[in-house]
Each structure stands twice: as structure tokens, then as C-alpha cells.
Amino acid sequence: MYKYDKIDQQIVNERVAQYRDQTRRYLGGELTDEEFRPLRLQNGLYIQRHAPMLRIAVPYGLMSSTQLRKLGEIAKRYDRGYGHFSTRQNLQLNWPKLEDVPEILAALATVEMHAIQTSGNCIRNITTDQFAGIAPDEIIDPRAIAEIMRQWSTFHPEFALLPRKFKIAVSGTTQDRAIVQAHDIGLEFYKDAQNQMAIKVWVGGGLGRTPILGTVIREHLEWQHALSYCEAVIRVYNIHGRRDNAYKARIKILVKALGIEEFRRQVDEEWTHLKEGALTITQAELDRVAQYFEPMPYETLPAHDASFDTAVASNPAFAAWAKRCVHGHRVPGYRAVTISLKPHGKAPGDITSEQMQVVADLADAYSFGELRSSHEQNLILADVKLSDLFAVWEKARAADLATPNIGLLTDIICCPGGDFCSLANAKSIPIAEAIQMQFDNLDYLYEIGDIELNISGCMNACGHHHVGHIGILGVDKDGSEWYQVTVGGKQGNDASIGSAIGPSFSAEEMPGVVQRLIEVYLQQRSDEERFIDTVRRIGVAPFKAHVYAEQKEGASAS
């Protein structure tokens, strides 16, 4: 992974000093709340219900074991001994003290980490596929360009105060796993007819209050122009994006208002002035950064391992885990492993300091000392030998990190919701936990098969509910918490936004509602059909009918 040189280290060190002084001035009354707000937000610090929340950047989800250990230490020392992985691959601490944040940042800087631009109206953490570099379907590893873009966007002088937040995702696979279509800018890397690295550029996607999938603004962009083109897009947005209404301030609203043709024309006009300038990425700079993302020093291994085959055959629990939590790898004899942060009945994405130590140890022992976080809020060991999988499973299981539910109904994406977040209209974690307990039966979960259930506590959609096969959105009705249900959302190449099935439900009703949706699917599905395929084939109506019929009869959910 990328290693800081003197320049990188100096920037985070200077940032710590700058933020320390800003905090001092705020506490000393020299900065008003309003003035301090964008400063702390651009440093990932929210003022929440009970305490501030600090969001620590995990650039494109890649971490070293050293970094994870440090996060564990920080969570123990300055928080309550746990952290929460977010849908932007970052780590959130829910209980730090505002006055401790400068010390936390100083501690992060010792392991090449920071909280820069994890919030605020600026370019946020750039996200990507958690299997970048090792996925069998990967055409281009986008991490070197992602790192170049991270540096370009860090304290960008022109884009420090945009109309609204700005999210970029990069992906280089045939099957999109980075939801590039749901980002302000999505960069899809591919090899063009000349076998050169090129980029298909999506713009104007986003979830939130007005969910819109992105539009292709440019089919073919040479990689050398990634920065200049993004700069042109964001410049047009900075000037013309709406600042008069926060709900209409994202770039998607501007693109919709102008129409993609006119927006493209303005971007191209801007780009002609930037295109061959200093922003053009040189081969030398790409090479300098790309050297940090070279393949790991893999052993030459056979494609099969007898001990693994034996363990799968003789140990059903291990076989279940291997089926759900182990993923293909481009190198023979290696696999990627998802460490599930979704044990039933616990807050999705949460991990204790002790568990962080366990995962760091596993990374050191079995995966070249590196790991990744995913936007599904799990951790990944990307390079595990087949022959080591059993040992990894045993150790992960002992730490409650091996729930074999990846891609299943209980692998819920969930924002912190009303328990923590001051923006939330409703709690989301208790809903996730109740659904997990309703479906706390692995055989039944396997019977249901691949499905994605996403929960957001408000329309800001941090839990990506719009693209969940089942989406749950917390809403406020006259001061009480209700939940609106959508079906048919999907991430990936054929992304779609889910449709609402009808009036909202109370928290107590939610596990039963999900149960009803699943019943319709199990009745209606044809062989091998996933939940989402059934929804797409038969439409929303049968789901709606069954859920609300049940409600009318007043019968309790089975």
C-alpha cells in the first residue's frame, strides 16, 4: 500500500498543528460555532446527540495492520473501546471528546492516517472496490490513480468550500462493486481499443433525498487527464451549483437542471483551458505511486489444497463460512476473506478494540499485514493462502468475527442512525438487530440466498437504502419514528433505485414486514432466482399486496 514520504508526513503534521490551533481558538471563544463548524467538519468531527463523532479517513479502504492496531488503541484510550466502519470505508468513533481530537489526530499521524475531508462541503474520501488489485474480474487496479486523486483533492484550494459534499468512486472491474453510478463523479477504468488505460466518467449520481443514478459524461478519457477533467467538472459545479438550498445543492441537481448535454458543453469548454496543463498526470508520477500497489510476493501454489478440501468436507460450520466469507483471487492458491462485522444482534459495522487487534494479528500472520474495509461495512483480508483458511476461520470465530452471512439477509448495511446521529429521523441499529434476530437461523438464511438489505435513519441515505434489494428508511411522523420500505434497488452495473411499497411501518412491525417480503419471494421464485431477480420479474405489486394484506388482517407475523 501507499507509504508516506516526507511531503505526505509534513502535510498531516502541519494539519495536526493547524487543527490544534483551531480547536484552541474555538474553546477560547475566538471562533463562533458557525465559523468552527466547517473547520471541524472538514476534519470529520460532527457534534452528535451524546458526544462528537470523529470520522477517520481510510483512503479507498486500504489499511495496514499497524494502522488498525493504532485505531484500536485510540478507540480504547479516547472512546469506549470500539469503532464503527461506515459505508464510505472510513472508521467512526462515537464518543470522543472535542478537546481530545487534536491528540487523536497526532496519534493518527504517527501511522500515516488523518481525518482530513471526511465530512464537510469538499471532496470526500475516494472509495473503491474492496477487492482492488486481487479481483479475478479486475481489468485495471484503480488504486494508484485513487491515491493521486487523494493527494490532489487534499486541501484543494479551489474546492475547499463547495456548494455541498462531493464524493468520488473509482473502479476497474467488469462487475462494479464501488457503486460508481451513485457518486458525484464515478470513474470506471477500462482498457481501450489501443490497450491503453482509459476512463468512462459518470457524473451526477447520488443517493440522499433525491436519489439519481449517474449519467455518462465522457465515454473515453485518457488516464493522464483524470485530474484536469475532474477539475473542470468540479469548477463548473462550484460556480453554478445551488448554494441557496442545501437540499438542491449536490451536483446531480445541477446536471439535471442543465441537462447532460449542456453540462457536458460547459465542462468541455472549461477543460480546453486545463487539458494539457500542469494537471496532466505524467507516466513518472503514475509509476512512482503505482509501485506501492505492486502485487504481493505470492508463493507459487497449486490451485487446490487437500487440507482445505478435507476441512470443507468434514466441518459443516467451516464449509458454511468458506461458502459465504471466502472469495475468488486472481492468484492460484489464494483467496480473499471477509471478516464479518455483522454478527446477529450487534450494530452492523461495529468492531471492538480487541477485535481490531485480532484482525491486525490475522493480517500479519496470513495476509501480508494489510487489510481493507468495504462499503458493506466489513473487513477483508485480501491475500490468504487456501491452506491457511481454516486457521483464519478458527481465530476469527473465537473473536466473533466469522458469522457466515456475507451477502445474506443479515449482512445489513446500516448507518449509525438515531442512536448517535443528530441528523437522523429514526433509529436504524435496533431495526437491523431486530431483523437479524428474526432471521437468526443460518439454514433459513441460506435458503433465502443472496440479498442485500440496507437501512438509513434519514433521507441522507448513509445506509444506501435506495440501492438495497430491500431498503428501509427511517422517517419522522409527528415526532415518532416510522420506517418506509422500498424493494428493487440494486448496486452494480445494472444499478437501480428501489420503489416504495406504501405507507410506513412502526419499528415493531419491521421484522414482520421483512418476513412477508421474503415469503413472497420464496413462493414466487423460479429456480436459482435471487430476490432481486424475482422483484424485477414480477414487480413490486405482489410484495405490496402481501405485506399490507397481512396488516389489514391484523395477524401477527409468523
Add this chain to the structure above:
Amino acid sequence: MSNLIQLNAANGVAEIVQDAWTRVIPPAAGEESVRKQAGKVVLFKLTGEQTYTPEQVANTTIPASGKILVPLTVWQARKAELQTRMQAGEVGIVLATHETAEALKAEFNDLNSLPIIAIYVERFADGRIFTLGNWLRTRYGYTNELRAIGDVLRDQLFFHKRAGFNSFLIRADRSAQDAIASLNDFSQPYQGAVNDVPVWRRMNRA
């Protein structure tokens, strides 16, 4: 005590200097209603929105002598009476963040005929000021004094500087002396800026 920070043209060092320019400010509009949207007060004007009514412009008092900073709208309507003073180098233009660089360019074929352009930012969180600064320097080749005025605070100064500003009128209730330090918050920024290239072009990082 002046609250104006200026970068010395010769060595780039920031210093606090006396302000030679007087801002011409139109009178407040008669009945200014509070605009609301989605229940919230609208804080920012849209790009291209009107700045002053014709009545405000007509009722603006322009000092009879001395160097004056005139809003673009006032200049557009009353340039005839300001022509001689403009030729004498006593008129600078104030562009608000919701006004466009094109509108300014339409008035002055050669922007460098202006001794000073000030960009007025009503709220510090309005980042259009950075793009405007950048455009004036890189697109329109403006080389004279470019000043940030209005809600100008120390925590944005580093960005103002990199966006091409070379003078900064710190908001009256804040200390310019304290603010100066922030111009040097970072010693080697990653990306390029006006008059700067990305760090990987600036030095050898290999």
C-alpha cells in the same frame, strides 16, 4: 489599525499595510424581505442573480475624490461620471461571488487597466471566491492587486492565497496580525494552484 494584509510584490512576504482604497457601498434596499426555502433562510445568492436594484445604484453616494472601490453594478450604470477617475487609476472594481468573471470582462477589455479588483464574499463558506480568483489570474491574465473582502477569515487565507489573491481585508472584528500566520499553514501543498504546479512537478519525490 489597518486590517489589510498584503503580499509584498517583490518577496511575497505578508505585511499589514494601510488601505488606500475606500469602498463604495450602495444603500440598503427599501424593503428587503427575508427569502426562505424549505423553511430555511436563503443565505447565498445564485450565480447571476441581481446584486443591487437600479434604485440602490442610483442612490449610491460616491466620494468626490480619492481612490474608490466600486461595485460592478454601480460601475455599469454610472461609468460615464467615473471615466476620468478611472483613467487616473483611482477606480477599482468590486465583484461579488455570485457575479461572473465574464460580466467583468465585458466591461474591461483589458483587466489590467484596473489597478485593483476586489472580490466580495458575503459568507466565508462561499467557495466561489476561489474559482473567481483562479479565473481572473489564469484565464484573464489579470496581474494587478486582487483583494478578498467581506467575510474574510484566517482559516480560509491559505486557500485565498493559492487562488491568486495577494491582499486580504480581514473582517473588522478579527485581528489581521493573528491571521497572517495562516498564510503559511502548509509548506508543500500537494496540488498545483495559481502560480504553482503539483508537488510532483515541483520537486523530485522518487
